[in-house]
Amino acid sequence: MPRNPSLVSRGEEGIWNIEKQLGIFEIIQIGRRTDIPSMCFDIAIILVILVNISITFLQTFEEMAGYAGAMGAVEFVTMAIFLVEYILRIWTADCLYPEKPYPAAVLWFGVSFNGVVDLLTLLPYFCPFFIPSGAVVFRMLRVVRILRLFRINSRYDAFHVITKVLKEKRNALVSSIFLVLVLMLASSLCMYGLEHEAQPENFSNAFSGIWWSMSTLLTVGYGDIYPITIGGRIMTIVIAFLGVGMVAIPTGIISAGFVEYYTKIKVGSYSEHEADFIALDIVGGHPYAGLLLKEVRLPQGLYPAVVLRGEDVYTPHGTLALEEGDSLLLGTVNTGRLDCRIEEVRLEKGHSWIGSRIKELDISRRVFVVMVKRGDENICPQGSTMLEEGDVVLLLEKVIANPS
Numbered sequence: 001m002p003r004n005p006s007l008v009s010r011g012e013e014g015i016w017n018i019e020k021q022l023g024i025f026e027i028i029q030i031g032r033r034t035d036i037p038s039m040c041f042d043i044a045i046i047l048v049i050l051v052n053i054s055i056t057f058l059q060t061f062e063e064m065a066g067y068a069g070a071m072g073a074v075e076f077v078t079m080a081i082f083l084v085e086y087i088l089r090i091w092t093a094d095c096l097y098p099e100k101p102y103p104a105a106v107l108w109f110g111v112s113f114n115g116v117v118d119l120l121t122l123l124p125y126f127c128p129f130f131i132p133s134g135a136v137v138f139r140m141l142r143v144v145r146i147l148r149l150f151r152i153n154s155r156y157d158a159f160h161v162i163t164k165v166l167k168e169k170r171n172a173l174v175s176s177i178f179l180v181l182v183l184m185l186a187s188s189l190c191m192y193g194l195e196h197e198a199q200p201e202n203f204s205n206a207f208s209g210i211w212w213s214m215s216t217l218l219t220v221g222y223g224d225i226y227p228i229t230i231g232g233r234i235m236t237i238v239i240a241f242l243g244v245g246m247v248a249i250p251t252g253i254i255s256a257g258f259v260e261y262y263t264k265i266k267v268g269s270y271s272e273h274e275a276d277f278i279a280l281d282i283v284g285g286h287p288y289a290g291l292l293l294k295e296v297r298l299p300q301g302l303y304p305a306v307v308l309r310g311e312d313v314y315t316p317h318g319t320l321a322l323e324e325g326d327s328l329l330l331g332t333v334n335t336g337r338l339d340c341r342i343e344e345v346r347l348e349k350g351h352s353w354i355g356s357r358i359k360e361l362d363i364s365r366r367v368f369v370v371m372v373k374r375g376d377e378n379i380c381p382q383g384s385t386m387l388e389e390g391d392v393v394l395l396l397e398k399v400i401a402n403p404s
Contacts, residue, residue: 019386022092022095022384024088024092025092025095028085028088028092035290045085048078048082055071055074056075059075082122086118086119089109089114090106090109093106093109097109098357161258161319165257165258165261168257169256169257172253173250173253179246180217180246183217183239183242184210184214184217185210187217187235188206188209188213189206190235191203191209191212191232192206192208192209194227194229194232195209195232198229198232203225212226213239217239217242217243217246279327279328279329280327280329280330281327282324282325282326283324284324286324287380288380289322289323289324290321290322290323291322292319292321293316293317293318293319293320293321294319295382297383302330304316304329304331307322307326307329308327308329309325316328343397344394345395346393347387347388347389347390347391347392347393351389353387354388355386355387356386357385358372358382358383358384358387359384363395367396367397368396370394370396371394372387372392372393373391373394374390375390
């Protein structure tokens with residue numbers, strides 16, 4: 001069944017609405033290099049974000065007070081664009097979460113990272129009109145707008161590497177931060193005992209020493225609070241040395257995480273079985289160009305072994321984006337003989353597959369959709385590819401026979 005049964009039930013108009021909704025969804029999502037409309041939308045949104053952030057900075061300069069009207073007009077236009085984008089994302093939420101009904105999909109988008117960032121981008125501008133008393137509080141949230149850039153940056157491998165390393169090392173990082181907090185509290189109590197009588201205005205209680213311990217442990221050294229007794233100065237020397245080591249622990253954990261990650265993707269992990277390899281050249285216009293490896297649908301038994309890009313060799317991982325000119329080396333383990341049979345299914349009028357997405361087809365696990373012919377165009381199938389009347393679907397059926 002198609003994604004939105006409530007629309008399909010209304011006949012051809014419902015199908016047309018779904019196709020229009022899916023088309024807008026593809027445009028406002030992160031675009032691939034081969035998807036010109038979506039790429040143009042991404043570039044336009046980046047420019048709008050940069051203009052909006054620049055206006056936010058310029059409004060803080062007294063010298064720019066004479067241009068307040070012009071800056072306000074530009075800010076209004078950019079915020080209107082953000083509002084339209086947010087409405088479109090709400091409208092296409094069921095495309096982002098196709099397994100959920102529309103109200104649940106909207107709710108899931110609303111509480112997601114991108115949904116919260118988009119909402120907090122709009123609140124500082126529009127809420128002061130309705131809640132004047134909270135204007136100052138809401139305008140403090142304007143800094144959230146810069147987080148919108150993470151939606152675009154999340155397409156690239158570098159951002160995924162950072163988040164992956166932080167996620168893998170989160171337990172060690174939490175432990176190191178806990179040690180820093182314990183040391184900070186302990187040093188605050190010790191310094192209060194040593195310095196309270198000498199300078200009660202600076203160390204009036206144990207909690208007042210936390211500011212001093214933070215500046216000392218993190219080697220900031222503001223100098224607004226410092227010990228004047230011999231015991232306090234000795235304690236400061238000890239805490240300063242410990243602070244260098246404590247702060248270096250999270251840095252070392254993150255650095256080691258990056259080394260481990262890049263070692264894994266460089267060396268890779270291979271099966272002990274004998275393997276065969278075939279090379280697939282990503283030439284101009286190839287359907288794989290611009291896709292992440294995790295988006296490439298390969299028949300079971302094939303796996304991406306290596307990506308050749310000029311003189312560089314990349315061990316593939318899910319967030320590596322394929323580019324035109326790459327050579328994708330595919331491997332298959334020799335555990336048996338692979339017999340395949342290709343079958344064509346032409347979608348004539350009234351066929352049950354018309355209006356369905358490929359991942360919704362009720363087919364055997366041994367059957368794969370390898371290509372969709374639509375007129376003179378060959379479409380590389382993806383789970384979200386919507387089938388249309390007149391399409392010719394090429395199915396591959398495999399049978400694994402163990403060698404005698």
